[in-house]
Amino acid sequence: MIRKKPWNRVNLPVYSISSKSAGNSNMHIITYASQISMQPKRFVCGIYHGTQTLVNVEASGEFVLQLLAENQYRLVDLLGKKSGKTIDKISRLQKRNELAEWNGFHILKNCLAVMQLKVISSFKGGDHRGFLCDVTAFKNINEGKTLSLDTLREHKMIRI
Numbered sequence: 712m713i714r715k716k717p718w719n720r721v722n723l724p725v726y727s728i729s730s731k732s733a734g735n736s737n738m739h740i741i742t743y744a745s746q747i748s749m750q751p752k753r754f755v756c757g758i759y760h761g762t763q764t765l766v767n768v769e770a771s772g773e774f775v776l777q778l779l780a781e782n783q784y785r786l787v788d789l790l791g792k793k794s795g796k797t798i799d800k801i802s803r804l805q806k807r808n809e810l811a812e813w814n815g816f817h818i819l820k821n822c823l824a825v826m827q828l829k830v831i832s833s834f835k836g837g838d839h840r841g842f843l844c845d846v847t848a849f850k851n852i853n854e855g856k857t858l859s860l861d862t863l864r865e866h867k868m869i870r871i
Contacts, residue, residue: 725858729775730767739764740791752846757839763795779858
C-alpha cells in the first residue's frame with residue numbers, strides 16, 4: 712500500500728538560494744524551484760515566510776539559485792534548519808572554506824551549478840511566497856550527482 716501523499720512521492724532536486732540586501736548576505740535551502748519557460752528561461756521559486764532570504768529577495772529583487780551536489784547533504788542542517796535572522800550562515804561557511812564569489816554573490820564552491828535570477832513578479836503561495844524570475848546568468852561549476860529529497864530521506868534528514 713502506498714502511504715506517501717502524491718506530492719511526497721516526487722524526488723525533487725535540492726537547491727540553495729544565495730541572497731543579499733543592504734550588506735546582509737544569507738543562504739537558504741529550497742526545493743520548491745522549477746523552470747517554467749524555455750524562452751525566455753524562467754523559474755518559479757517558493758521562499759518560506761519569515762526567513763531572512765525572503766527579506767533579502769523582496770528588498771533586492773535578485774538572488775542566485777545553486778544546484779547542490781549529493782555530497783552536500785550535510786549543509787541542510789545549517790542552511791535549512793537554522794535561521795539567517797539569528798546566525799550568520801555566511802561566516803560559518805567561510806570558516807569551513809565552502810564559499811566562492813560569483814557575480815557579486817557568495818556561492819557554494821562545491822555546488823554543481825548556479826543561476827542568477829531576477830524577480831519579475833511575486834504572489835502569495837500559502838506558507839511560501841512565489842517568485843517568477845528570469846535567468847540572467849548561469850554557470851556550470853562541478854560534475855556530479857544532484858542532491859535530492861531521496862538522499863535527504865536516506866540520511867533521515869527529512870520525514871517525507
